[in-house]
Amino acid sequence: xxxxxxxxxxxxxxxxxxxxxxxxxxxxxxxxxxxxxxxxxxxxxxxxxxxxxxxxxxxxxxxxxxxxxxxxxxxxxxxxxxxxxxxxxxxxxxxxxxxxxxxxxxxxxxxxxxxxxxxxxxxxxxxxxxxxxxxxxxxxxxxxxxxxxxxxxxxxxxxxxxxxxxxxxxxxxxxxxxxxxxxxxxxxxxxxxxxxxxxxxxxxxxxxxxxxxxxxxxxxxxxxxxxxxxxxxxxxxxxxxxxxxxxxxxxxxxxxxxxxxxxxxxxxxxxxxxxxxxxxxxxxxxxxxxxxxxxxxxxxxxxxxxxxxxxxxxxxxxxxxx
Ligand SMILES: O=C(O)CCC(=O)C(=O)O
Numbered sequence: 044x045x046x047x048x049x050x051x052x053x054x055x056x057x058x059x060x061x062x063x064x065x066x067x068x069x070x071x072x073x074x075x076x077x078x079x080x081x082x083x084x085x086x087x088x089x090x091x092x093x094x095x096x097x098x099x100x101x102x103x104x105x106x107x108x109x110x111x112x113x114x115x116x117x118x119x120x121x122x123x124x125x126x127x128x129x130x131x132x133x134x135x136x137x138x139x140x141x142x143x144x145x146x147x148x149x150x151x152x153x154x155x156x157x158x159x160x161x162x163x164x165x166x167x168x169x170x171x172x173x174x175x176x177x178x179x180x181x182x183x184x185x186x187x188x189x190x191x192x193x194x195x196x197x198x199x200x201x202x203x204x205x206x207x208x209x210x211x212x213x214x215x216x217x218x219x220x221x222x223x224x225x226x227x228x229x230x231x232x233x234x235x236x237x238x239x240x241x242x243x244x245x246x247x248x249x250x251x252x253x254x255x256x257x258x259x260x261x262x263x264x265x266x267x268x269x270x271x272x273x274x275x276x277x278x279x280x281x282x283x284x285x286x287x288x289x290x291x292x293x294x295x296x297x298x299x300x301x302x303x304x305x306x307x308x309x310x311x312x313x314x315x316x317x318x319x320x321x322x323x324x325x326x327x328x329x330x331x332x333x334x335x336x337x338x339x340x341x342x343x344x345x346x347x348x349x350x351x352x353x354x355x356x357x358x359x360x361x362x363x364x365x
Contacts, residue, residue, distance in 0.1 A: 074099050074269035077304050082107040082313065086201030088208040096209070100272030100320035103306055107313035112196060113255040116336055119192035120221050124176050127158045150288065153218065154185045154355035163228040172228065177332070179223045180230060187219040187338060188359055197338055202251065203364040205315070206340060209249060213343035215361035217241060217248075218353055222335045224263050229327030231263075234298060238318035239278045239290070240352060243345035246276065248318025254308035255334040262333040263324045265306040265314060271298055272319040281350035288352050340364070 069075060078095035082104040088096070096102040132148070148157060164171055164178040171178050186193035197216060206214040218241070223229070241248040258264035275294040283289055298321045306314050316322060318339075327333055341347060343361065355361070 073302060075304075077101055077103055077267060077269055077306055079103040079105065081105050082201075086199075086204035086208070088205060093208060096315065096317075099267070099269035101267045101269065101306070101314065101316040101322075103308060104313045104315065105309065106311050107201070108196075108199075108253065108311050110311050113253070113310045115192065116196050116221075117255055117334060119190065120182065120334070121176065123156065123182065123186075123190070124158070124179065127175070129158070129160065129164075129171060129175050129178065132158060132160055146287065150282070150286070150352060152184050153353040154188070154359045156182060156186050156189055157184070158182050161225065161228045161230050163230070173225065176223075177225045178228070179225065181223060182221040184218040184220060184353065185355065185359065186221065187216050188362065193219060193336075196336070198362075198364050200365075205251075206249075206364050209315070211247075211249075211340065211342050214340045214363045215343050216338050216363065217341050217347075217361065218339045220337045222333075222337060224324070224327045224333035224335070226262075226330050226332050227328060229263055229333065231326040232322075232324045234300065234303075234321045234323040236272075236276060236278075236319050236321055237316075237339060238276050240280050241318060241339050241341060242276075242279055242281075242351055243341050243347050245345055246318055247340075247342035247345040249340050250314075250316045250318065250320075251338040251340065252314040252316070253336045254310050254312045254314070255336055256310050256332060258306070258308045258312075258333050258335065259329075260305050260307065260325075261329040262331050263327040263329075264308060264333070265322055265324050265335075266303045267306055267316065267320055267322045268298055268300070268302045269304060271302070271321050272317040274298070274319070276319060277321075280352060281348070282352055 078099050080092055083089055159180045160178050161180045166172050187197035237250050238246045238248045277294045278290050278292050280290040308314060
């Protein structure tokens with residue numbers, strides 16, 4: 044669990060407050076709706092919001108940023124995509140030997156801006172089915188430190204205040220991802236906990252997911268099982284000594300997937316979630332994209348293992364939200 048800096052309690056697994064029943068809509072003892080609020084002034088979560096986050100492991104904050112800011116980030120992403128040559132990545136995907144390159148392309152991306160195509164991007168002849176900008180799965184993982192427009196979006200007084208209210212002592216943004224979820228071929232993201240990949244001791248990972256376009260059930264919005272972050276971490280992914288990645292199962296139990304609830308979100312909404320909160324998003328078979336930008340923060344007072352897949356060069360030191 045994350046040390047508490049301001050007496051707000053841990054971000055970790057978040058003990059439910061005594062008055063939880065009064066604050067949230069419950070059915071038969073279960074949280075029946077994901078907690079949702081208008082974004083608090085200056086990012087300063089109220090006690091009620093903080094309690095809702097602790098109970099559900101997730102909170103939806105409407106209008107956290109303006110639609111204009113979302114449009115600016117989308118325009119910058121478009122410029123970066125314009126400069127990207129998909130044939131570089133296509134060759135990476137093409138042969139067995141190059142599958143290893145494919146892994147390296149991913150593993151070495153922690154301090155770079157790299158592009159990842161959807162599984163269904165290419166047809167049987169190896170040609171892109173859709174134009175390049177409609178074929179991308181995501182861009183990652185260090186735009187927030189390498190690109191000025193992404194840097195500005197990722198570091199605001201509101202986000203810094205929010206991190207403080209979540210109990211971070213020394214927040215550090217460890218990764219950024221721009222997720223394209225393109226029309227028709229946007230892939231499913233299966234249920235997972237982010238602390239599996241962004242593991243610290245004690246656990247401190249929190250996700251900050253911004254809808255840059257309206258996210259609906261049709262185009263594959265995020266979905267969460269409220270309260271499931273109080274269960275164990277089910278898996279841990281890490282680098283083996285030979286540099287390849289593996290995942291150990293720590294707990295074979297199942298999540299109550301039938302309790303999963305959609306986090307539909309208008310552009311400008313921020314969804315904040317605990318690193319232990321299981322979440323997923325369905326494939327996008329609709330005719331519209333679902334762009335999102337996501338930041339993951341850890342606390343620098345926790346230990347960050349050298350075996351975590353996501354590593355960065357000392358030339359690019361970690362920075363917080365300020
Ligand atoms: O945007 C999505 O569909 C998945 C994002 C996700 O899993 C994350 O940000 O942790």
